[in-house]
Amino acid sequence: MIAYSLLDLSPIPQGASPSQALANTLDLAQHAEGWGYTRYWLAEHHNMSGIASAATSVVIGHVAQGTKTIRVGAGGIMLPNHSPLVIAEQFGTLDALFPGRIDLGVGRAPGSDQITARALRRHLNESVDDFPRNVMELLAYFEPSSPGQPIRAVPGDGSSTFGAQLAAMLGLPYAFASHFAPDSLPDAIDIYRDRFKPSHYLEKPHVMAGFNIFAAPTDEEAQYLFTSQQQGFANLRRGQPGPLPPPVEDISTVLSPMEIAMVDRTLEHRAVGSPETVRRRFAEFIAETGVDEVMITGNIFDHQKRLRSFEMAAEIVGAHLKAAAE
Numbered sequence: 001m002i003a004y005s006l007l008d009l010s011p012i013p014q015g016a017s018p019s020q021a022l023a024n025t026l027d028l029a030q031h032a033e034g035w036g037y038t039r040y041w042l043a044e045h046h047n048m049s050g051i052a053s054a055a056t057s058v059v060i061g062h063v064a065q066g067t068k069t070i071r072v073g074a075g076g077i078m079l080p081n082h083s084p085l086v087i088a089e090q091f092g093t094l095d096a097l098f099p100g101r102i103d104l105g106v107g108r109a110p111g112s113d114q115i116t117a118r119a120l121r122r123h124l125n126e127s128v129d130d131f132p133r134n135v136m137e138l139l140a141y142f143e144p145s146s147p148g149q150p151i152r153a154v155p156g157d158g159s160s161t162f163g164a165q166l167a168a169m170l171g172l173p174y175a176f177a178s179h180f181a182p183d184s185l186p187d188a189i190d191i192y193r194d195r196f197k198p199s200h201y202l203e204k205p206h207v208m209a210g211f212n213i214f215a216a217p218t219d220e221e222a223q224y225l226f227t228s229q230q231q232g233f234a235n236l237r238r239g240q241p242g243p244l245p246p247p248v249e250d251i252s253t254v255l256s257p258m259e260i261a262m263v264d265r266t267l268e269h270r271a272v273g274s275p276e277t278v279r280r281r282f283a284e285f286i287a288e289t290g291v292d293e294v295m296i297t298g299n300i301f302d303h304q305k306r307l308r309s310f311e312m313a314a315e316i317v318g319a320h321l322k323a324a325a326e
Contacts, residue, residue: 001325002286004317005039006032006310007075007210007297010052010059014243021052022062024303029063031307033070035314039103041075041295047116050232050243057090064098073103075175075295079134080108081120088141105175106135173202179210179297182268189289208293211285212270214300215312219273226272227251228301233266234259246301279316
C-alpha cells in the first residue's frame with residue numbers, strides 16, 4: 001500500500017519565536033506518530049527568518065528523542081553546503097542514538113540565496129555538478145573501513161544497516177519536491193522508472209513526491225488557512241522571506257493577480273478544502289502520478305489548526321489508500 005509521510009519546515013509564525021516553532025515541530029511529530037505517518041522529515045533552508053530547521057541534523061535529534069517509532073530524517077540535507085565527512089559523522093551519530101529510525105535524504109541545491117550559499121560552501125568553487133562525487137564520498141564513509149584507511153567517520157564507519165538505509169535515500173528511491181516544483185514531475189518519474197536498475201538495496205523503483213494539504217471542516221476555512229502559505233511564498237519570490245503571515249479573508253487584498261497566479265501555479269499539487277475535497281484531489285494526484293509514497297506538507301499559521309489539518313489528512317489519505325488496496 002502507498003505510504004504517507006510528513007514534511008515539516010518548522011515554520012516560525014509572525015509573533016512567535018524559533019523556540020516556539022521547534023516546540024511545535026516536536027508536538028506535531030508526536031501526534032504524527034500516532035496518526036500513522038511513516039516518516040517525519042525536516043528540510044534544510046538558510047538565511048530565512050521564517051524557518052527554524054536550518055541546523056537540520058540537530059532538529060532531527062530533537063524530534064527523534066521525543067518520539068518512539070516514527071522514522072525521522074532529512075528531506076533533505078543540501079550536500080553542496082557540507083563536507084560529506086561531517087554529514088556522515090552527524091547521521092552516523094544519529095543512527096547510533098536512534099538505531100533503525102534515521103533517514104538521510106540529500107539534495108544538490110544550496111537551499112538558500114546565492115550570497116548565503118557562498119557563505120555556506122566549504123570551497124568557493126564548489127558546484128552542484130560535484131553532487132555525484134559527494135554522494136559517493138558520503139556513501140563510502142558508511143562502509144567498513146580498510147586497513148590503513150586514513151579517514152573514517154566515527155560514528156558511522158561500518159554501519160552496514162544504516163549504510164543500506166542511506167543508500168536507499170540517496171539514489172535508489174527518488175524524492176521529488178513537487179509541493180513547490182510541479183512542472184518536471186511527470187518527466188522525472190518517467191526517467192527514474194525507465195532507468196532504474198534493481199540492486200541489493202532496492203528491488204523496484206520507489207517514488208516519493210511532495211503534496212500540499214490544507215484540510216478543515218469546510219472548503220472556506222481551508223482556503224482561509226491556505227492564505228498564509230500563499231503570502232509566504234509570494235514574499236519569498238519578492239526576495240522578502242520572513243515569518244509565516246497570519247491568514248487573511250481575501251487574498252486579493254494582499255497579493256496582486258499576477259502573484260496569485262504565480263503561487264497557484266507553483267503550489268499546483270495541493271488539496272485545499274473539506275474532507276471530501278481533499279479526498280478527491282488526493283485521489284487525482286495518485287492517479288496522475290502513480291507515486292509510491294506521498295510526503296504531505298502544509299504551513300498553517302495557527303498550530304492547533306495545523307495539527308487538525310494533518311490529522312484530517314492522515315484520516316482521509318489513510319482511508320483512501322486502504323480502500324484502494326482492498
